[in-house]
Amino acid sequence: MTVTPQAEPQSEPQAPPRAAFQAAPRRATRPHRADGATVAVVFVVILMIVPARLVFRGLSFAITPAEAVGLFAMVWWLCAHFTDTLGAAKGRTLVRTAVFVYAASLLATYAYATAGYLPRDELDLADHLAVTATSMIGVVLLVVDGVRGRDRLDLVLKSVAVMGAVLGVIGAVQFLVRFDPTAYMVLPGLRYTQQELFILERNGLSRVAATTGHPIEFAVVCAMILPIALHFAFRAREQGRPSLRWWVCAALIASGMVFSVSRSAFVGLAGAAAVLLVGWPRVRRLLAAGAMLLFLAAVKVAVPGVLGAIVNLFTTISTDSSLRWRTMDYATAATEIARHPWLGRGLGTWYAPKYLVFDNQYILTAVETGLIGLAAFVGLFAAGIWSALRARRLAAGPVDRDLGLTLAACLVVPLIGSATFDLRSYAVVTGLSFLLVGAAGALLREARPGEARPGEARHREARLRRRDGGAGPSTSPPTGHAR
Template sequence: MPVGPPDRPAPRSADGATLAAVFVMVLMLAPARLVFRGLPFSLTPADAAGLFAALWWFCAHLTTTLAAAKGPNPVRTALFAYTAAMLATYGYATAAYLPPDELDMADHSIVLVVATVGVGLLACDGIRGRERLDFVLRCLVVAGAAVGVIAALQFVLAFDLTKYLTFPGFRFTSELPAIFERNTLRRVAGTTGHPIELGVVCAMIIPIALHYAFGARDRGEPSLRWWLCAALIGAGLMFSVSRSAVLGMAVVSAVLVTGWPARRRMWAAVGGVGFLAVMKVAVPGLLSVFLGLFTSLSSDSSIQYRTHDYAVAAAEIGNHPWIGRGLGTWYAPKHLIFDNQYILSLVETGVIGLVTFAGIFLTGIWAALRVRRLSSDPAVRDLGLTLAACLVVPLVGAATFDLRSFATVTGLSFLIIGAAGSLLRTTRREPARAPLPPEEVNPAAGGAAPPRSPLPDHAH
């Protein structure tokens, strides 16, 4: 009797997670300086993908066939509040006279708000179940490793691969280059818009790479691939030669060590020391430059530049304290640059805009930490801690640069905020479990909760 070919699982139809994965690849691999030709304002491929995500989400909530989650979700509520605040400041600014250049910037900014919020909503309502969320986050780790390779080529060989990552119908903007100089060393941007952005983006992705690397054995899969990805992302962070990157890794470490078991903390410390030793041998002088960034703060011209414009900011905030002067209307070179997103948000969107901006990050962190309390699955609990650590990076980093002016870190932030909402929804739908024993609630005590698989996608 002839033996037929082995049965193969039926192919999965595209869903919200598929769109989110496409967005991740476009966001991370398309150069941030690449924009569409022929448009009245700059629009990157990732911006276009975000606008499509917003359209998908809107259509999905008019039907029952596109598998978008419905029902209350705190992350979605926070995104709605943020959108309402941005529309309010846009309406306030455009209701009166605005110079044509500022009006154009306001129009551009509100389009970008729709795109970034669309990404958050797509992730929150379109990613259904742990399996699909893992798929998106793994794509993010692989894309981050690819960015690390591009950054390494820029740093070691002064070869900018991003110059060749263009397509018909696109053009490069005349913004900053991808390779800079700092203290006789190159500092690079990878595919992002600036080395600071590269460092912050890598600091946000490293926790996810470590989550899959440490959990590979429990899943019965090889871990080397994830350790390699983590190393490449870490190299990209180092090659950014950025204080914000170091600050990001510091807050990530502070969050992760509070929830990691003692054994994992030990291995992470050993791995971190080994990585720094390799970097010291491979790139002599790099660690000394990083050390100098923090030992010479009092004489650093960049620090002095960041603080000299506080008086100007205070005067502008006093003119429009609650709703701001208008989203996108304060821009360089017409106005001074505030290397602090919180100050810039106060100037442009007022107290209401600042509160909703910080609120979306705080809500995402709360949702991720809430997952740790609700779930008894060690993998789910660790993923919740991981997403919380990722979101602390932009929340703190926004005080060191104008975060919302950079497309890659902004898009990544909204994606992870939405991912936290998706994970919280999935965890809430899991069957109720008995309370965990104290040694399982506190992993540092050495306990480990029994493994438990999430519900299949169709149950969500």
């Protein structure tokens, strides 16, 4: 009589073959459902590709497509906090607190300015700036609460680096060929607010703006996003993955800085480099120095004279007429600040050609929103830098630590650029600055207690235990926690 064995196959199931584990990551590459990162990528693409002077037709005030996406982001964020199904993070963070303080200061300034008499033109501009400021606040909140997971944050930042390379290509065409492709990039339903060219002249050299509003803005944008391209290039190289595409992106972005022929680019990049060189290992510093020398040699051969013109911008700074114009309006600014020291005269109410141009965002902010608004503006970027460095301290892996350092370096650039031109008046650099502030806050949200250093983990666990009334550590985050 034959007995069929049955218990043995059931009691010891065979492990899946090794190939099954190797195939698992492929299933994880299925398209991700739309989330906050998706909206952020759409914002980046529209912000950097659609020429900055294009606005919607038929509206009572000028609004760009990117600002419309920012308003949608504000609505998305509000809806996301009425439900748990849209994937938004909950709980207080420093960036969110700084955003709320910034928004409250603008609201107080608007109320103070409109409580009295304002000329019709200034009132219209105050209303317009209130809408665009709401759009930028929506971008910060979308990124800090809606971009969940390191892979989604990487997606947003990679889109910034790639679009920066596209800007570099457009700038190179404008500079080398003297052909402006932005004249053929007008989408249906849009119109130009002004017909000025995106190619200017300075000391016999072309100054290009790509799709941004001005060569100085183009320069600061390139300086701000170059560390992001370098982060992905070094990261791919150190992980043994192809890195050529990211080096090409970094080279194109750097070429945009050169073709803008602007001091602001190199002053801002110097500030970012100071942050990066402090945190980079020695090998990376040497590689960065070698790459910079190779790039400068290529520029010297391909475009003779441009490096000399850039050097002259610094050597002749004492006789530069543009610098004298920047300092002539200090007395006027001091008078205006003394009239409305705390809340200012109203956001958007000081504009050219009706008033003098302040090529300094700090002075313009103090005049329009007062010392309270100035502190809120600086505090927003300071919160972003602190969050990035805090995430670097909490992160366990070298990739996250390097990203924290990179974002801190990026946010130093607009702080420096605000002293050289009226940064808030330009849409592209403003949108990217606010997006990177949100990215720093999103990175800090990803810093888990288990990934922190032992002392940091114990401190956070004790804090959670005290908040929960002495209960022991939980396996899941409590309701309302940032995760």
